Amino acid sequence: MHIETQCIHAGQHPDPATGAVMTPIYQTSTYVQDRIGVHRGYEYSRTGNPTRTALEACLTDLEGGQYGLAFSSGMAATDAVLRLLSPGDHVVASDDVYGGTYRLFEQVLRPFGLDFTYVDTSNLAQIRAALRPQTRLVWLETPTNPLLSVSDIHAIAEICQAHPSLPLLVVDNTFATPFLQRPLELGADIVVHSTTKYIGGHSDVVGGALVVKDAALHQRLAFLQNAVGAVPGPMDCFLVLRGLKTLPVRMERHAANAARIAEYLHAHPQVSRVLYPFHDSHPQVETARRQMRSGGGMISFVPNGGAQAAHRMAESTRIFALAESLGGVESLIEVPAAMTHASTAASPLAVDPGLIRLSVGLEHVDDLIEDLDKALK
Ligand code: PLP
Numbered sequence: 001m002h003i004e005t006q007c008i009h010a011g012q013h014p015d016p017a018t019g020a021v022m023t024p025i026y027q028t029s030t031y032v033q034d035r036i037g038v039h040r041g042y043e044y045s046r047t048g049n050p051t052r053t054a055l056e057a058c059l060t061d062l063e064g065g066q067y068g069l070a071f072s073s074g075m076a077a078t079d080a081v082l083r084l085l086s087p088g089d090h091v092v093a094s095d096d097v098y099g100g101t102y103r104l105f106e107q108v109l110r111p112f113g114l115d116f117t118y119v120d121t122s123n124l125a126q127i128r129a130a131l132r133p134q135t136r137l138v139w140l141e142t143p144t145n146p147l148l149s150v151s152d153i154h155a156i157a158e159i160c161q162a163h164p165s166l167p168l169l170v171v172d173n174t175f176a177t178p179f180l181q182r183p184l185e186l187g188a189d190i191v192v193h194s195t196t197k198y199i200g201g202h203s204d205v206v207g208g209a210l211v212v213k214d215a216a217l218h219q220r221l222a223f224l225q226n227a228v229g230a231v232p233g234p235m236d237c238f239l240v241l242r243g244l245k246t247l248p249v250r251m252e253r254h255a256a257n258a259a260r261i262a263e264y265l266h267a268h269p270q271v272s273r274v275l276y277p278f279h280d281s282h283p284q285v286e287t288a289r290r291q292m293r294s295g296g297g298m299i300s301f302v303p304n305g306g307a308q309a310a311h312r313m314a315e316s317t318r319i320f321a322l323a324e325s326l327g328g329v330e331s332l333i334e335v336p337a338a339m340t341h342a343s344t345a346a347s348p349l350a351v352d353p354g355l356i357r358l359s360v361g362l363e364h365v366d367d368l369i370e371d372l373d374k375a376l377k
Contacts, residue, residue: 001061003062003178003179003247003248004248004249006058006061006062007058007062007244007245007246007247007248008245010057010058010060010061010062011053011054011055011056011057011058011060011061012054012057012058012241022242023050023051023054023238023241024050024051025051025234025235025237025238026045026049026050026051026234027233027234027235028045028049028234029044029045030043030044030045031043031044045231045234046226046229046231047226049231049234049237050234051234051237051238051241052070052231052232052234052237054237054241055068055070055209055232055237055240055241055244056068056069056070056209058241058244059178059193059195059199059209059211059244060211062178062179062244062247063173063178063182063183063184063191063211064178064182064184064185065184065191065211065212065213066212066213066214066215066218067211067212067213067215067218067222068209068210068211069209069210069211069218069221069222069225070195070207070208070209070231070232070237070240071207071208071209071210071225071230071231071232072206072207072208072230072231072232072233072236073194073196073206073207073208073230074098074100074172074174074192074193074194074195074196074197074207074208075100075101075104075194075208076208076228076230077192077193077194077208077209077210078101078104078172078192078208079104079108079228079230080210080221080224080225080228080230081137081170081190081192081210081221082104082105082109082114082137083224083228084136084137084168084220084221084224085114085136085137086113087112087113087114088113088115088134089114089115089134089135089136089137090114090115090116090117090132090134090135090136091105091114091115091116091117091135091136091137091138091139092116092117092119092121092127092130092131092135092137092138092139092167093105093116093117093118093119093121093138093139093140094118094119094120094121094139094140094141094142094144094149094151095118095119095120095121095348095349096120096141096144096145096146096147096149096349097118097139097141097144097145097172097349098141098145098172098174098194098340098341099336099340099341099342099343099344099349100340100343101139101141101172102343102344102347102349103343106347107343115134117130118348118349120149121138121140121142121149121151121156122149122150122151122152122283122284122287124152124155124156124159127156127159128159131159131163131165131167132165133164133165134165135163135165135167136165136167136168137167137168137169137170138156138159138160138167138168138169138170139170139172140153140156140169140170140171140172140188141171141172141174141175142171142172142175142176142181143175143176143277143288143296143298144175145174145175145298145336145340145341145357146298146300146336146340146341146351146355146357147275147300147351147355148175148275148276148277148282148298148299148300149275149283149284150277150282150284150287150288150291150292151284151287152284152287152290152291153169153171153181153183153186153187153188153291154186154187154291156169156187157169157186157187157188158187160187161187168189168190168217169183169187169188169189169190170188170189170190170191170192171183171188171190171191171192172192172193172194173191173192173193174192174193174194174197174198174327175197175198175296175298175326176292176296177193177198177199177247177251177296178191179247179248179251179293180251180255180292180293180294180296181291181292181293184211184212184213186291189212189213189214189217190210190211190212190217190221191210191211191212192208192209192210193208193209193210193211194207194208195207195208195209195240196208196325196327197325197326197327197328198247198250198251198254198297198326198327199240199243199244199247199327200239200240200243200244200327200328201243201244201246201247201250201327201328201329202239202243202328202329203325203327203328203329203330204239205236205239205240205243206236207232207236207237207240208232250329250362251294251296251297252294253362254296254297254360254361254362255278255294255295255296255297256365257297257360257361257362257363257365257368258276258295258296258297258298258299258358258360259276259278259279259294259295260365260369261299261358261360261365261368261369261372262274262276262278262279262295262299263279264369264372264373265299265301265372266279266281268376270303270304270305270376271301271302271303271304271376272302272303272304273301273302274299274300274301275299275300275301276295276298276299276300277292277295277296278292278294278295279295297326297327297359297360297361298326298357298358298359298360299357299358299360300336300355300356300357300358301355301356301358302352302354302355302356303354303356303376305354306353306354307335307337307338307353307354309354310335310353310354310355310356311335311338313333313356313375313376314333314334314335314356316374316375317333317371317372317374317375318371318374319331319363319367319368319371320332320333320358320368320371320372320375321333322334324339324340325340325359326357326359327359328359328361329361329362330361330362330363331358331359331360331361331363331368331371332358332359332361333356333357333358333359334356334357335353335355335356335357336351336355336357337350337351337352337353337355338353340357
């Protein structure tokens with residue numbers, strides 16, 4: 001089946017009791033048992049809930065995996081992956097990960113005895129040099145947040161498979177979504193999502209997910225999901241499923257609008273740098289074109305005039321709302337160094353304070369360009 005069909009039908013069947021076309025919101029914490037230990041597949045909603053099952057099955061199909069697990073946030077999903085490790089284990093991660101991921105790694109997990117090395121994962125030599133006998137995970141974001149740097153998933157999977165410690169390759173696919181990029185098919189072991197973003201798509205729910213191919217890995221992660229308990233409620237699962245149905249049409253428009261805006265910004269005399277994965281000027285444009293269907297809806301750029309100019313511009317748009325997060329139907333603007341990535345300040349991952357990040361929405365592109373044009377003036 002094509003992904004457009006999977007988004008609408010995978011894991012989602014008319015309700016057997018009523019024929020309801022939409023997956024019901026099974027707002028229940030527990031389930032009656034016919035006899036002790038004899039039930040209909042559900043015992044308690046931390047362990048499993050039918051609305052969550054539908055979401056997990058849909059995401060699994062979209063990513064071309066075998067098993068999916070939904071979490072209460074992208075960070076909860078990330079945390080579950082890292083709980084596969086033990087003190088003394090080592091992780092190689094992209095040096096431009098989401099600020100909250102960096103905060104979790106450095107401020108929560110390093111004190112528990114995990115070690116992290118951050119490298120430019122678009123550079124294969126840097127990954128090879130960072131691997132150690134204790135390396136258990138390679139953590140990629142591609143494209144990264146906020147610099148939109150692109151890493152070659154297939155080449156990195158080969159490096160992981162050839163290394164004696166056999167590190168798992170994890171790809172945070174939040175920016176690309178399975179509509180643009182399918183990391184499991186390129187050799188990754190685990191796909192991570194903040195479903196808060198494009199998967200949900202309407203800025204009305206916080207959620208996360210993992211998708212894997214391997215049964216034993218799934219069992220360990222499902223154990224952690226239940227044992228730790230950072231699960232989404234049925235209403236949140238319903239909202240993500242509802243958003244997912246339109247993922248392909250949304251991503252097509254996000255990308256078409258973003259490509260036009262990237263061109264516009266590139267030609268603007270007040271803009272010194274534009275980062276967009278499918279723009280000819282992007283340093284990894286060839287890798288991006290090989291592993292992604294389009295450049296997606298995120299653009300970062302640096303206006304002339306440093307942080308002050310960036311702050312002024314981000315506060316002057318009318319349609320682009322000044323807000324954290326991304327991936328919704330509405331356009332957002334932010335300054336990562338002062339907002340989403342403030343937790344990387346004074347670290348090696350610190351972001352240019354004059355960088356602006358756009359999440360390009362589904363409004364008419366001419367209105368968006370006019371909005372940016374006025375703000376740049
Ligand atoms: N991964 C990426 C790439 C993100 O941008 C974010 C949030 O912005 C997360 C993970 C964390 O997701 P959540 O905010 O749903 O916990």
